[in-house]
Amino acid sequence: MKHSGKTSRRHVLQIGAAAIGGGLLAQQKTLAAETPGKLGEPLGPYGDRSPFEKAVRWRRESKTPETGSSFTPLQDSVGTLTPSSLHYERHHAGIPTIDPSRHRLVIHGMVDRPLSLSVAEIRRLPSVTRTMVLECGGNSGSEWAASTGPDVQRSYGLVSCSEWTGVLLSLLLAEAGVRPGASWVIAEGADACRMERSIPLAKAMDDILVAYGQNGEALRPAQGYPLRLRIPGWEGNTNVKWLHSLKVTDQPYMARDETSKYSDLMPDGKARIFTYQMEAKSVITFPSGGQTLPGPGPYELTGLAWSGLGRIERVEVTTDGGRTWVPAQLQEPRLPMAFTRFRLPWRFDGRETVIASRATDESGYIQPSREALIAVRGTNSNYHFNGMKFWKVRADGTVSNVEA
Amino acid sequence: MWRHSALVLVLASAIPLAAQSPRFGVGRPPTPEEIRDLGAAIAPDGGGLPEGSGTVAAGREVFAAECSRCHGPKAEGDVGPVLVGGQGTLRTARPLKTVGSFWPYATTLWDYINRAMPFDKPGLLKPPQVYAVVAYILNLNGIIGDAAVMDAQSLPKVRMPNRDGFVADPRPDVGKK
Numbered sequence: 247m248k249h250s251g252k253t254s255r256r257h258v259l260q261i262g263a264a265a266i267g268g269g270l271l272a273q274q275k276t277l278a279a280e281t282p283g284k285l286g287e288p289l290g291p292y293g294d295r296s297p298f299e300k301a302v303r304w305r306r307e308s309k310t311p312e313t314g315s316s317f318t319p320l321q322d323s324v325g326t327l328t329p330s331s332l333h334y335e336r337h338h339a340g341i342p343t344i345d346p347s348r349h350r351l352v353i354h355g356m357v358d359r360p361l362s363l364s365v366a367e368i369r370r371l372p373s374v375t376r377t378m379v380l381e382c383g384g385n386s387g388s389e390w391a392a393s394t395g396p397d398v399q400r401s402y403g404l405v406s407c408s409e410w411t412g413v414l415l416s417l418l419l420a421e422a423g424v425r426p427g428a429s430w431v432i433a434e435g436a437d438a439c440r441m442e443r444s445i446p447l448a449k450a451m452d453d454i455l456v457a458y459g460q461n462g463e464a465l466r467p468a469q470g471y472p473l474r475l476r477i478p479g480w481e482g483n484t485n486v487k488w489l490h491s492l493k494v495t496d497q498p499y500m501a502r503d504e505t506s507k508y509s510d511l512m513p514d515g516k517a518r519i520f521t522y523q524m525e526a527k528s529v530i531t532f533p534s535g536g537q538t539l540p541g542p543g544p545y546e547l548t549g550l551a552w553s554g555l556g557r558i559e560r561v562e563v564t565t566d567g568g569r570t571w572v573p574a575q576l577q578e579p580r581l582p583m584a585f586t587r588f589r590l591p592w593r594f595d596g597r598e599t600v601i602a603s604r605a606t607d608e609s610g611y612i613q614p615s616r617e618a619l620i621a622v623r624g625t626n627s628n629y630h631f632n633g634m635k636f637w638k639v640r641a642d643g644t645v646s647n648v649e650a
Numbered sequence: 651m652w653r654h655s656a657l658v659l660v661l662a663s664a665i666p667l668a669a670q671s672p673r674f675g676v677g678r679p680p681t682p683e684e685i686r687d688l689g690a691a692i693a694p695d696g697g698g699l700p701e702g703s704g705t706v707a708a709g710r711e712v713f714a715a716e717c718s719r720c721h722g723p724k725a726e727g728d729v730g731p732v733l734v735g736g737q738g739t740l741r742t743a744r745p746l747k748t749v750g751s752f753w754p755y756a757t758t759l760w761d762y763i764n765r766a767m768p769f770d771k772p773g774l775l776k777p778p779q780v781y782a783v784v785a786y787i788l789n790l791n792g793i794i795g796d797a798a799v800m801d802a803q804s805l806p807k808v809r810m811p812n813r814d815g816f817v818a819d820p821r822p823d824v825g826k827k
Contacts, residue, residue, distance in 0.1 A: 309729050310769065339772060352680045352688060361677035362684055371674055421671030432691050438773075439766035440689030491688045500694045500755045502762040506747065509816065515741035517752070519816040525825060614825040622824050626745050632825075 303332060304399050312340035315382065317403030320531050320550065326577060326585040327377070328406035330461045334482075335468050336382050336404070338503075339439035342488055346472035349436070351418075351456070355494035358423030365472045369458055371413045376455065376478070378583045379552045381405040381524045383481030383508045386631040393616055393636065394649050397535040401647070402527075402635060405552070407585035410476045411459030415492075416451045424451075424494055432499050433475055433484075434491035443484045444498035445477070449522075453478050456489065479554030479583045480522040481630070483508050513624035526553035526613045527632040528561055528588070528605035535650075539643035542596035547574075548589045553607035558586040560606040565592055567600035568636075574603070582608070594639065600648055602636040692761035696806030699760065702777035703801035706794070709786025712779050716768050725790055730769065734790045737811055750791025754816055756808035759784050781805070 301322035308314050316335040318328055328334075346365040354360040385404035388395055395401020419431075424447070431450045434442040445454070455476040458465060465471040470487030477484050483503055498504070498520070510518040528551035533539055547565070551558045557580050562571035574588035588603065604613045616633035636648045671677050692698040704712075714723070720730035727733070736746030745751075749759055764780045766772050775783065785800040794800075794808060 313769075339766065339769070350680070350684055352684055353677075354680060354685070359671065359677075360680055361671060362680035363677040367676040371676065421673060421676065423672075434689055434691065440772070442689060442691060442761075442765070491691075493691055495693065497693060497695070499691055499761070500758050502758055502766070505755070505758055505816070506749075506753050511740060511745055511747070512817075513741070515745075516815055516817045517740075518819050518821075521819040521821065523819075523821070525822065611822055611825050618824050626743075 301332065303334065304403070313338050315384070315404055317399045318406045320398045320403050320405075320529070321534050321537065323531060323550070326407060326550075326587050327461065328408060328585075330408065330463070330466050330469065333380075333406040333408060333460075333466070333469060334382065334404045336384075336482060337437070337468070338441050339437045341467050342437050343467065344436060344472060344488060349472050349490065351473055351490055351492070353418060353422040353492045353494070355432070355492075356425040356428040356496065357419075357494050358425060359421070361418075361422045363418070365458065368413055368418075368456065368473065371417060373411055374414055374455060375409060375411045375459075376476075377407065377409045377581050378476070378478050379405060379407045379524075379554075379585055380476070380482050380485060381527075381552070381554070383483050383521075383524070383629045385482075386527075386633070386635075387628050389616060389631050389633060389635075390620070390625045390627060392649060393633075394647055395535070395635075396647060396650070398529055398531050398635070401535075402529045404482070405527075407552070408460045409462070410455060410457045412455040412457030412473075412476065415454040415456050415475070418456060418492070419450060419494070422494070427496050428494045430495045430498050432491075432493040432495055432501075433486040433489060434493070435470070435474075435486045435488040436490040437488050441486060441503065442499065442501045443486055444495075444501060444504055444520075445475075445484060446498075446520075447494070449477065449480075477522075479524060479556075481508060481524055484522060508629055510623065510627035510629050512627065518627075521630055524552075524554035524630070525632045526555060526558070526605045526607040526611045527551070528558075528603045528613055529635045530563070530601055530603050530637060533601070533639055533645045534637055535646050537645045539594055539639065539645070541643060542594050544591065544593050546589055547592040547601065548587065549574075549603050551576075551586045551588055551603070551605035552584065553605065553609075553611065554583055555611055556582045556608040558605055559608050561586070561588040561603055562606075563588070563590045563601065563603050565590075565599060565601050568602065571604070594643070596641055598639065598641050600636050600638050602634045604634050689765040690761070692757045692764075694755045694757050694806070696757060696802055699757070699802035699805060700777045701802065702781055703799050704778050704780070704782025704785050705799050706782075706785045706789040706796055708778075709782035709784070709789075712775070712783045713786050716771075716774065717783065720769060725787060733787055737791070740812070740815065748791070749787055750793060750811065752812050752815070754810055754813050756784065756788060756793075756805055756810055759787065760805060 301319040303316035305316040318334045382404035457476040473489040474487040530549040561574045574590040577587040725733035736748045736751030781800040
């Protein structure tokens with residue numbers, strides 16, 4: 247070879263590229279000899295992803311774009327964290343623009359010392375970092391009526407996993423001094439609608455975070471900048487964003503979002519209220535609806551499992567429509583209430599089949615089938631759907647929901 | 651003299667400290683402006699309701715001016731949800747959950763309208779207007795009469811049709827081995 251080490255490497259790369267293009271060897275020889283190297287982009291202050299990466303959140307068209315949900319593209323996810331930029335969103339009155347130097351968190355009600363705290367003061371206090379899932383109470387809600395979600399994003403995408411940093415709410419409440427007889431905390435956000443939820447004091451004194459950090463930086467505005475509640479294992483709506491008020495009381499306030507919304511209507515006409523915890527759930531993200539396998543052969547089947555009750559202990563996968571189930575490999579470390587990535591080597595033999603996963607958590611809870619859920623709860627409960635998702639892989643390699 | 655100076659110093663530092671938290675010395679008492687900026691959180695027993703009152707007739711006018719463009723002239727729903735009807739449907743295959751058929755407390759209606767409505771101008775309505783529009787919506791649902799007046803005393807006494815329609819979370823009901 248006449249080339250220096252550097253051009254030699256470029257030469258090899260171009261051979262690779264030409265081989266992919268097919269039969270362009272003669273042309274690439276000319277390029278290697280005559281094209282000088284080209285400098286890349288300069289260093290930048292804040293990173294962007296590659297322009298070739300196209301994964302985005304999905305949302306329904308709406309006349310009121312300030313309210314609604316956007317769904318995380320789980321089919322494009324790798325590993326166990328969701329980038330902050332792709333974290334699912336659920337807003338009720340738009341995303342407020344808040345100057346942290348002017349934002350205060352007021353703790354009042356049944357406390358000895360009502361406190362108004364600045365963000366800087368909260369950031370000075372002893373902090374906690376924890377990786378955990380946030381899942382909307384309404385995630386997969388459309389699956390109650392029929393398992394017709396066309397892809398994993400639109401049917402299971404109101405869930406994301408981040409590393410969160412903040413101060414324990416119990417520390418702040420102790421500083422304010424909770425009075426005897428108090429039993430609830432009414433949390434309120436500084437968004438235009440002043441979203442409010444009632445939180446039992448026992449949970450508030452346990453493991454709730456007043457978070458200011460997500461994935462190594464400040465919260466994104468859409469995730470509650472500069473302060474939000476992060477309640478391990480509980481439905482997303484209780485994790486009040488843009489937090490500016492914590493009122494300690496002796497009763498729940500029966501807010502709109504805990505009575506008319508996020509309550510589960512049963513076949514007998516009664517509705518379950520304060521159904522906070524998100525039970526164990528999993529879904530295969532590859533292969534999943536909307537994807538196409540290029541042909542028969544070996545694949546790594548993979549997906550995500552999580553539980554608001556704790557750690558994922560087991561994920562079983564069926565690749566024959568539910569006749570047999572085999573344990574998948576689980577990515578370590580398995581953190582409680584966080585995404586656990588599961589994987590299973592699988593050979594697609596070119597014949598139509600149905601695949602699904604089911605998770606078991608450390609409490610022994612086993613993710614149920616949609617049919618088992620409906621047998622008890624009917625189809626009008628709207629929220630807290632954690633049934634298994636079955637994908638149909640057709641002979642031509644296309645993947646869809648089983649009802650398509 | 652030094653003693654006196656020391657005493658002054660102690661007092662000067664003790665005054666702000668008394669307002670701060672005991673362990674980490676953060677925060678101060680909230681100002682009246684900061685409290686006013688928070689949403690008025692209304693308890694189901696009426697705690698937090700302000701002075702003022704509103705009639706069904708006044709509420710009809712407020713609704714026409716500020717609510718009907720999203721909820722429809724008769725609260726039948728449009729961009730915003732339907733606010734009337736549905737009583738007796740919760741056990742059927744097609745339940746219609748509205749203020750009248752589903753909401754357990756009338757105080758929630760006051761709390762929510764005051765903090766979150768109108769959708770594009772939350773906080774616009776003054777307390778008498780909120781009482782009035784609450785009265786109108788309750789009247790549309792047949793829960794209070796045409797002559798009813800809503801205020802901090804009467805509103806918590808309104809008995810909503812689905813007041814006893816909620817039960818505690820019994821899970822795990824499915825999936826537990």
